[in-house]
Amino acid sequence: MARKFFVGGNWKMNGTIESVKSIVDGLNKAQLDPNTEVVIAPPALYLLLVREHLKPTIEVAAQNVFDKPNGAFTGEISVSQLKDSNITWAILGHSERRTILGESDAVVASKTKYATDGGISVIWCCGESLEEREAGKTLDVITGQLKAVSEKLGGAEAWKNIVVAYEPIWAIGTGKVASTEQAQEVHAAIRKWLKENVSESVAEETRILYGGSVNGKNCKELATQPDIDGFLVGGASLKPEFVDIINSKQ
Numbered sequence: 001m002a003r004k005f006f007v008g009g010n011w012k013m014n015g016t017i018e019s020v021k022s023i024v025d026g027l028n029k030a031q032l033d034p035n036t037e038v039v040i041a042p043p044a045l046y047l048l049l050v051r052e053h054l055k056p057t058i059e060v061a062a063q064n065v066f067d068k069p070n071g072a073f074t075g076e077i078s079v080s081q082l083k084d085s086n087i088t089w090a091i092l093g094h095s096e097r098r099t100i101l102g103e104s105d106a107v108v109a110s111k112t113k114y115a116t117d118g119g120i121s122v123i124w125c126c127g128e129s130l131e132e133r134e135a136g137k138t139l140d141v142i143t144g145q146l147k148a149v150s151e152k153l154g155g156a157e158a159w160k161n162i163v164v165a166y167e168p169i170w171a172i173g174t175g176k177v178a179s180t181e182q183a184q185e186v187h188a189a190i191r192k193w194l195k196e197n198v199s200e201s202v203a204e205e206t207r208i209l210y211g212g213s214v215n216g217k218n219c220k221e222l223a224t225q226p227d228i229d230g231f232l233v234g235g236a237s238l239k240p241e242f243v244d245i246i247n248s249k250q
């Protein structure tokens, strides 16, 4: 089964009502490859605005979701609130939340389990720091992150609603994109890990995205790699070149 190409736009903590409307308008008018699944993740405050104005063929993701049903959790958003608002995806495990907001493997795993159990699909992120790469620990870090989430998910079923995003921390927002060889090597290792530790069909069917300084120029070559099934885009998802990234699969 061919994996459908997937491009996510992670707007992070950027935008205003005016700029959000302008990006949405641009996406609504653009010619987008119908063979690419597109998901946009605006800041929480703009989720409803984006969902209301964006064409229905593009899904909307939250940049976080909490692992409790409701209650006294100031500042958090629940799975049921996302569903109530027609938000169908969440980004979890992003390195900015792991490093800046202190989310551990266990917290990320718990949120991922809670979201998928509740019917929210997850863009689950992993990636190594520069120090870890230089110490030759890249695959150890990635497989450690995979193991934590996989044990919590407890079987193949939940993986149907998960897209994996490999985002080397040293490539995020730095303009330093991983080479096609570096990205393909890690993507192939993730697929092998899924095959050996979850199931052959999960390994075959799970989309593995690359994220980290993807732009309109470098996306085409990355998209030629057999295990790169799309992108999670930060800075360039706020710009018109995001359309070129969506249309990058030949």
Ligand SMILES: O=C(CO)COP(=O)(O)O
Binding pocket: 010, 094, 167, 171, 172, 173, 174, 175, 211, 212, 213, 214, 232, 233, 234, 235, 236
């Ligand atoms: O973190 C990212 C997407 O989640 C990547 O960000 P940049 O594309 O800005 O490097």
